[in-house]
Every structure is written in structure tokens, then in C-alpha cells.
Amino acid sequence: MxxxxxxxxxxxxxxxxxxxxxxxxxxxxxxxxxxxxxxxxxxxxxxxxxxxxxxxxxxxxxxxxxxETFRVVPFGRFYLNSVIVATSTTVLQILIASLAAFAFARLRFRGRDALFLLYLTTLMIPFQVTMIPNFVIIRYLAWYNTYQALILPSAFSVFSTFLMRQYFLTLPMDLDEAARMDGAGSWRIWAQIILPLSGPIVATLAIFNFQGSWNDFLWPLVITNTPSMRTIPVGLAAFQGQYNTEWHLLMAGSVVALLPVLILYIIGQNWFVRGITLSGMGGR
Amino acid sequence: MTTQARTAQSSPALRRNPFRWRPDHQWEAYLFLAPSLLGFLVFVAAPVVMSFLLSFVSWNLLQPPDWVGLANFRHLLTRDPVFWRVMGNTAYFMVTIVPLQLVFGLALAVALNQAIRGILLYRVIYFMPVVTTIVAGAIVFQFLLNRDFGIVSRVIWDFAALTGLPIEPPDFLNSTRWSKPAVVMLTLWKNTGFTMVIYLAALQGVPQELYDAAHVDGAGAWQRFRNVTFPLISPTTFFLFIIQMIGAFQLFTEAYAMTRGGPAQSTTTVVYYIYQNAFEFQRMGRASAIAWILFVFIFLFTYIQTRMQRRWVHYEAG
Structure with a gap:
């Protein structure tokens, strides 16, 4: 010894x-x-x-x-937009993914495995392939330059669904069966048994998706065209293009842009690392 | 109702285990799936099909689309010098960023896996750029690399004065030769923490007994790393290699925020060219064709790597 x-x-x-x-x-x-x-x-x-x-x-x-930065560019508005977009995307994504993951992990229905495989297959397709049709669809729906356009396409995530399903599979099936014996339906099992037991994965995905949505660049860039709808990164890039020698203002804008995520990161840095490791390991 | 009953009867799992209480969740399951399926159909499945069709048309969003067959692909592959330039730029970023990031990330992870103080603080610092907005990072890098008052050029001037060597700081952002290294620097600063964290998790999974055994057999530090650590974390290396390659193929924001693809298209990447074609030149069909070529490249590279992994990736037996 x-x-x-x-x-x-x-x-x-x-x-x-x-x-x-x-x-x-x-x-x-x-x-x-x-x-x-x-x-x-x-x-x-x-x-x-x-x-x-x-x-x-x-x-x-x-x-x-x-x-001065707040005076020359509508940074307050960018902030508001980013908060609205990142918060709703995160909440919706977790809600939608947890519902779907519940069906994939805890319910049996015809075509379940085939559908799940179809979901997984699309993970391989790069965002750039679907970006242009998404742009066309958004324009067709007359959602160009709106919150719906910024939020809804990212409110649905195959990857989050996948990670949540993997987590739900680790919870014992006896829980569901005992609850059903006591007369609980699927909705109650989802809301009162599975979700409360999924704190770690929900927190991880929440913080991770919020950060991702806050920093997202390409989609907000193509789907908005007025300062009133810009998110922080896109607003900052436009500001950079316009005031490219006003370093004192650009730096102030950058600090303002970084502050919320950095504070979130310092507070929840363990969750961030978990989220990265989790997604890096494919949910294992 | 009858369909439901029939489904329940014919389900093999139910027949195999008749005593286990299994309600049939057919319709309920689709209710749970409905929001997700709707999103999947509208924003993923339909766009994939649409994108494929779009790559065979010429369309500027104003006039109705015009079926042109393979003309988009033929133009890109045989008559468009810019396409091959942006492919070359993307290849440059791939062969620089991917290996450098793997080496730095692994070195940092090995360093932080030692029994020293302050690991947590180091990890917080090295990971910090990962969560930052790239545009903000690019603004500071432009400032740091500015020839007139940037810190980097200042250091180079001082070095030249000190040693008497005839060197001058490059004008990173306005020179076609130095613009790519500038984008590489930003990307490394931003992403190395990610690689480090993944490697660190892998290193912590290597059983201590193996090191002890290697130590008893007289293996030195380098030999232990070479023959114990490296093979055991090779699945992680493989995984990081694949996702970073895909990431390098998709490089956009760094180049956009740092140099707007310039000067003289020296930092325009494939994804940047998709963006330009679709949203600057209104060539939706051409842009979709580039996106599909990109997808084919990503798929082929991933496939080849997956076939080659047998030679160097060791998965634990059993």
C-alpha cells in the first residue's frame, strides 16, 4: 500500500x-x-x-x-435583441428537444428508430447547405428582419434532441412504469418525473445554447437588415465597418458585447466546460 | 382505435414479453414529437431538398428560377478562378489551424493534468476566449496587429532595434501575404481552449495503473506519453481532428470580422464565397451549388479519415 x-x-x-x-x-x-x-x-x-x-x-x-458608443450606435437595442433572441431560442430549444427526446427515449411507437436515424443523418449536413433555402422560406413567410426569423430556425436542434435522448435513456424505466401503475399519463411523467431528474443536462444545454445563440453570427447577418433588428455580434460588425478607425469606441463596444457572456462564464464555468465536453464526446 | 390495437398486437417486443405492462403510445408519441417534427420538416428536411434543387437553377430572387442543369457546377469547377482561389485559401486554413490547434491543445491539457496548483484558474483563463464573440476578438486583434500603433509591430521594431537586424513589422491586415496568418492567430486564440478541455477530459480517463506499470518497467516521461497516453487518447485525437477539419472547412466569421475576406480575396473562404454569391450577388443557385460541393468535400474527407483511423486509433478492447 x-x-x-x-x-x-x-x-x-x-x-x-x-x-x-x-x-x-x-x-x-x-x-x-x-x-x-x-x-x-x-x-x-x-x-x-x-x-x-x-x-x-x-x-x-x-x-x-x-x-459615446451608446450615443452613436443603438447598442441598447442590440442588447435587447440579443437578450430576447438568446433567451427565447434557449427556452424553446430545450422545451422542444425535451419533448421529442422523451418520445424517442421513453415511448414506443411505429417508426421510432427510423425517424431517429433520419434525425441523426441530418447532423452531417453543414448549416451552409440549408441556409439559403431557410432564407427563401423566411422571406416567403414574410418574416425577413423579424424576431421569428432570428429565433424559430434555431429553436429546433437535432443535436440537443440527441443529447437529451441519451440522457433520458440513463434514467431507469421502472420510474415510468411505477408512475403509470399509479395512473400518471405520459405528460405527467415528462413534466413531473423525467424533467426534474434532468437538471444537469438541462442546465448544461441551457448555458451552452445561450452562449451559442448570443455569439451566433452568420444567420443573424443574412436575415436582418436594419439596426433595429441587429443582435450584438452583427451590430458590432456593422459598427466596426462604419467606424473602423474609432478604436476607443470599438473597444468600448467590444467590452459591452462580451460582458454578459463573460459574467455568465465566470459564474457557471463548470457548466460551460461540461457542455463542451458533453457535446465533444457526443453525449457519452 | 382498431389500428392502434393491431399495432399493439403485432409489436414484436410486446409478444416477446407479454407480462410486462406496455401501453401503446402511438399517437401520444407523435404529439410529443409534433413541435420538433414541424421544425425538422420546415427548417432542415425541406431545405435540404430545396437546396439540392436550387443548385440546378439560376435565380436572383426577383425573376422566377431558371433551370440550367449542371451549368452552376460546370462554371464553378472549370471557369471560375475565384472558386479555386477560395478553395486554396480554405485549404491553407485547414493545414495550419488543425495541426496547430491539436498540438497546442494537447500540450496545454498535458500541462494542466499535472499535480500542480492553480489548475482551475489556468483552465478558466485558457477557456475564456472560447465563449467570447468572435467580432470583439477580431476588433482587438486588428488593433494589436496594426502596423502603426499595434503591440505586435512595436515588439518587432524593438527587437529590430535591439539586435540591429534589418526587419520590419508586416502590415498584417493589408498584405496578401500576412492576412491569412492574422486570421490563423485569431482562430488559434479563440479555439485552443476548446481542444484543451476535450483533451483534458480524455487524459483524466487514462487509468493511473498503466502509468504505474510503465514506470515500474522503467519507461521515462516521454516513453510513457508516447506509448501509454497517446494511444489511449487517440480516439479523442481522431474526434478532434474530424470536427476541427469540418470547422476549418466552414470558417467564415473570423475572416469576415478580421479582413472582410480581403485584401484581394486572400482570406475569402468557401463559406464566405457562398455568402457573397447568395447575399451580395443574388446568385442563389450558384451559392447552393458551392454549398453542395462543400458538403461533398466534407463528406469525402470525413469518410477517408474514418477509413484511415484503423491504422492509428486504438479503441479499448471489449
Whole structure:
């Protein structure tokens, strides 16, 4: 036993110089990773003239650029749009996916496996293939430049359905059967047994999809054309195209754009990592 | 009602296990599926079929579509020099981004898998760019790489002054030679944390006993990595390789936000070209044809890799 722990320490623990070297490299790497964030914050707090002279001084810090950014571009509106779109997409996606996953994992019906296979097959098709017809359909429905157009196509996700089904399959079937014996129908089993037991997967998908929707770029870019419907990333890109030398404003806009996801990330960083690992491992 | 009864009777699972109480959920199941199926039909299944048909027409959204047969594909593959340029650009991004990201991600994961302090903090920092909006990242990178006042050019000037070497910082974003490396840098900064987190999860699944055994047999650190770690995490490497290749094929936002595909189309990717054809030139048919060529490429590459994995990917026996 003592031998085993000694071995373990030998195999795992590094000598002091090794640990120091590792920390040096990791800290340098962290600096590189954080540099863009720090530069963004610094420039956003400095007056315009300082950028060319590089005479950054602590006394010059002010929120002036933020006020001006909100004055020249409708950032408040972008924010509102992003909050509406990301929240509704996430809620709808989880609701729709959990209903479908419940049917796939807990109910038996004709054609279940064939349908599920068809769902999975479409995971291979890149978004770019369906993007143009989706654009045509949205225009046909007269939804161009509306919230429906931003929300509904992403409210349905094969991938979320797949991950939820995999999770539901791990819950014992006896639960359903006991509930049915007690007279509960499928809806009650879904709402009062399966969903309450699925906290981890729901939280993971929620945080992961919210982040994905918040940062989504290509679809909001093609389906909106007025500032009043732009989400944060698309609004920021348009702002960048328009004010491409006004670094002090662009940096303030970038900080504003990043803040919500970064706060969400710092609070729920374990869920983020879980979401990534989960999707990375195909739900295993 | 009678159909339901017949279904229940003919279901093989029910016959096999007649004592297990199994209600027939046929119609209920479709109710649960209805919202999902509706979304699937309208936004996935129908568009796939439509997209295929669109690739054989010429359509500017204003006039009715015109059936042109294979003309879109023929034009792209034989008469459109821009198409091959954007394919080349995409290939460049693939052969740079994919290996670099795998190497950096694995190195970081191995470093963070050691028994040292502050692992959690390092992980938070390295993963932070993954959750950020690419456009914001691109704005800062444009600033950092700016020839006149960017930090990168400043470092290069200082280095030149210090060593007396005749080097000058490149004008990253306005030079056809340096625009691609600039996009690569942004992508690596943004995505390496993702690779790291997936690798870290894989490394934590390698049983400690194997290292102990290798250690007893006198294997050094490199040998342990080469002969124990690397084979055991090869399924993860394979998986990351595939999804990053697909990601590189689909590169768009980084190039759009960083350089708008320029200068002189040096960073225009295949997906960027789809976007341009559809939404700048109003060539819906041509854009759909490019999307299908992209799909075929992705499919072929994935298929070839899957066939080749036998040679180097080790799945645990049993």
C-alpha cells in the first residue's frame, strides 16, 4: 500500500524545478490569452488621442467612450435583441428537444428508430447547405428582419434532441412504469418525473445554447437588415465597418458585447466546460 | 382505435414479453414529437431538398428560377478562378489551424493534468476566449496587429532595434501575404481552449495503473506519453481532428470580422464565397451549388479519415 502511494507520487508529482518551469510557461500563456481582453478594457477607458501617442496614464481613465458608443450606435437595442433572441431560442430549444427526446427515449411507437436515424443523418449536413433555402422560406413567410426569423430556425436542434435522448435513456424505466401503475399519463411523467431528474443536462444545454445563440453570427447577418433588428455580434460588425478607425469606441463596444457572456462564464464555468465536453464526446 | 390495437398486437417486443405492462403510445408519441417534427420538416428536411434543387437553377430572387442543369457546377469547377482561389485559401486554413490547434491543445491539457496548483484558474483563463464573440476578438486583434500603433509591430521594431537586424513589422491586415496568418492567430486564440478541455477530459480517463506499470518497467516521461497516453487518447485525437477539419472547412466569421475576406480575396473562404454569391450577388443557385460541393468535400474527407483511423486509433478492447 505504502509502495503504491510512493509510486503514484513518483508517476504524478513533478520535482520543484519542473513545477516552476511549468508555471512559468502556463503564466506566459495565460498572459497571451488575457492580453486581448486587457487591451480591450484599457483602450476603452482611454481618450481617443492616447491611442496614437501611447501615453496611457491611470488618471485618464473615464467611461466617456462608453457613453459615446451608446450615443452613436443603438447598442441598447442590440442588447435587447440579443437578450430576447438568446433567451427565447434557449427556452424553446430545450422545451422542444425535451419533448421529442422523451418520445424517442421513453415511448414506443411505429417508426421510432427510423425517424431517429433520419434525425441523426441530418447532423452531417453543414448549416451552409440549408441556409439559403431557410432564407427563401423566411422571406416567403414574410418574416425577413423579424424576431421569428432570428429565433424559430434555431429553436429546433437535432443535436440537443440527441443529447437529451441519451440522457433520458440513463434514467431507469421502472420510474415510468411505477408512475403509470399509479395512473400518471405520459405528460405527467415528462413534466413531473423525467424533467426534474434532468437538471444537469438541462442546465448544461441551457448555458451552452445561450452562449451559442448570443455569439451566433452568420444567420443573424443574412436575415436582418436594419439596426433595429441587429443582435450584438452583427451590430458590432456593422459598427466596426462604419467606424473602423474609432478604436476607443470599438473597444468600448467590444467590452459591452462580451460582458454578459463573460459574467455568465465566470459564474457557471463548470457548466460551460461540461457542455463542451458533453457535446465533444457526443453525449457519452 | 382498431389500428392502434393491431399495432399493439403485432409489436414484436410486446409478444416477446407479454407480462410486462406496455401501453401503446402511438399517437401520444407523435404529439410529443409534433413541435420538433414541424421544425425538422420546415427548417432542415425541406431545405435540404430545396437546396439540392436550387443548385440546378439560376435565380436572383426577383425573376422566377431558371433551370440550367449542371451549368452552376460546370462554371464553378472549370471557369471560375475565384472558386479555386477560395478553395486554396480554405485549404491553407485547414493545414495550419488543425495541426496547430491539436498540438497546442494537447500540450496545454498535458500541462494542466499535472499535480500542480492553480489548475482551475489556468483552465478558466485558457477557456475564456472560447465563449467570447468572435467580432470583439477580431476588433482587438486588428488593433494589436496594426502596423502603426499595434503591440505586435512595436515588439518587432524593438527587437529590430535591439539586435540591429534589418526587419520590419508586416502590415498584417493589408498584405496578401500576412492576412491569412492574422486570421490563423485569431482562430488559434479563440479555439485552443476548446481542444484543451476535450483533451483534458480524455487524459483524466487514462487509468493511473498503466502509468504505474510503465514506470515500474522503467519507461521515462516521454516513453510513457508516447506509448501509454497517446494511444489511449487517440480516439479523442481522431474526434478532434474530424470536427476541427469540418470547422476549418466552414470558417467564415473570423475572416469576415478580421479582413472582410480581403485584401484581394486572400482570406475569402468557401463559406464566405457562398455568402457573397447568395447575399451580395443574388446568385442563389450558384451559392447552393458551392454549398453542395462543400458538403461533398466534407463528406469525402470525413469518410477517408474514418477509413484511415484503423491504422492509428486504438479503441479499448471489449
Amino acid at each position: 505504502g509502495n503504491a502511494t510512493a509510486l503514484r507520487r513518483n508517476a504524478r508529482g513533478l520535482p520543484l524545478w519542473g513545477r516552476l518551469a511549468l508555471h512559468t510557461v502556463l503564466i506566459a500563456g495565460s498572459g497571451l490569452m488575457l492580453l486581448p481582453f486587457l487591451v480591450m478594457l484599457l483602450v476603452s477607458l482611454m481618450p481617443k488621442e492616447v491611442i496614437l501617442t501611447r501615453a496611457y496614464r491611470l488618471e485618464l481613465v473615464s467611461l466617456q467612450n462608453y457613453f
